[in-house]
Amino acid sequence: RGAFFQPRPQLYNTFVEDVFLRQYLQRVMPVEVCEEVFADLERKYNAWGEKVDELVTSSAWRTLHDIAAEEGMVAIAYERKHAQWSRLHQVAKTILWGPSSALYSCPIAMTDGAAMLIESSGLTQELPQLGKAFARLTTRDPTNFWTSGQWMTERRGGSDVGQSTDTVAVPQEDGSYRLYGYKWFTSATDADIAFTLARVQDPQGLVTPGSRGLSLFYLETRLGGGAHNSLELVRLKDKLGTRQLPTAEVLLDGSTAHLVGTEGRGVATISPMLTVTRLHNSIISAAYMRRILQLSRDYSTRRTVVETRGCTLLGLETARLVGLKEAGLATKSDTLLLRLLNSINKLYTAKQAVAVISEGLESFGGAGYLEDTGLPVLLRDAQVGTIWEGTTNVLSLDLLRVLQKVGPEILEVVTDTVKSRLSRLPLARCQLESEADLIRDRMQDVVTFVLRAMGEEPQCLEVAA
Ligand code: MFK
Ligand code: FAD
Structure with a gap:
């Protein structure tokens, strides 16, 4: 019979594929x-009703996917060419690249978070899929480069x-699981892999709330051969x-998945990913501020410059x-400081x-409000930074949990760090005092900000510098 079989011809969405017809209709019809x-013609069923x-x-x-890979936007942090300084190298590059990346910074943040999760899990032997994914998430080769969702x-x-997750995971005989659930926000839905949370069903079909x-x-997201892993967009x-970034609602309808880490420890196991994505969120927030400053030559009030810096x-x-932690060089104080800073940093x-x-846009007058200046998009895109990766309230609560868990030791670590930094600065005494005032004011601002976000009276916490 011979080895060659002609594959069945595939008919995809006949309207989406038909650029000529779409353009013609767009030209002659009112918007x-x-x-x-279009909504009618695009209904996504193929000729066989699927x-x-x-x-x-x-x-x-x-x-942008290819450029991100080639430029090592994730890889730099894991190649560790410059040991613990590699992380700083990567985020400095992210500051420059982010505001010009048309939000490709979002999939990169999650891809980086996924790589960190895999690396710190130590599970690549136990679950070879993770090892394979790590290599693809951290490669500079665009054809092999994978991105991750969260x-x-x-x-x-x-x-x-913890309370709101309804997705269930049904164990399979081969050790894998089938996931059934509805994920309400999935950004960069073109991701190759995703880390997600679900409740394992016991043999009676029950789950732990x-x-x-x-x-x-x-x-x-795709199984061997390219078929969807029982996911419906x-x-x-x-x-x-x-808007540059695709964010979809996704139905998991029996998607094959693998348990990572210990059953019932989902939030703790995903936390290294949160650390990295929240770091990116803050870096991109700062980068957007820097960009508007660079664009706005007249924007020179001292207060805002200090804020951005x-x-x-x-x-x-x-x-x-983060660089010290991943290089295994973090002291106990460094680890405590990172846990504390990660929440404050992201929310602030x-x-x-x-x-x-917003101030920056105003400095351009009417031009700051016009789309073709390319300025309004900065404001629109910056707004999401306060929502995704934990809202301000939620991160304030996280901060309180850390303060409660670790106790006053954590604030001592902060003040000791500030004091030791100041003593190392090559400054004259008067400069040192003014820097100390500045830092104390900034810290007081941050603490006040967190307390206000929680509805507390700001004067109830004094910060020593
Ligand atoms: C341009 C930049 C783009 C960046 C990418 C953006 C793409 C958009 C992606 C998303 O928006 S993904 C969705 C992000 N979702 C969130 O951030 C959820 C916000 N809610 C929280 O963060 C809540 O605080 C949380 C869900 C974590 C609370 O859950 P639980 O189960 O009540 O947590 P709990 O009991 O406080 O902590 C459970 C364990 O996890 C504890 O460990 P132990 O059991 O060993 O004590 C915690 O210490 C640990 N944990 C929780 N948060 C942690 C953490 N460990 C380290 N870091 C953290 N942040
Ligand atoms: P809710 O949790 O319902 O919160 C509503 C309000 O209540 C908030 O103001 C919040 O601060 C407040 N609140 C909640 N709990 C408390 C509390 N205990 N105390 C005080 N106040 C509280 N999620 C993903 O998982 N993956 C993604 O890829 C993803 N992409 C996103 C992309 C975009 C553009 C957006 C806007 C969101 C995305 N999200 C994603 C979802 C995002 O992480 C959530 O919107 C966010 O975590 C808040 O959850 P929620 O929308 O359900 O709000």
């Missing part, structure tokens, strides 16, 4: 008519995932900003600590980015 007609879940991204988006949020809420019932799973979100320093300092920089960029 509002076109919207309705739903076609194809996420069509632009060639520019796919080029699917945590469900319809009932994204802050308290709350955070202790959550486990972490690794899944590949239900719809794309229509968003205020970040302070936020950049917070991000860089957090990255330095994200809030300040919105305020500073």
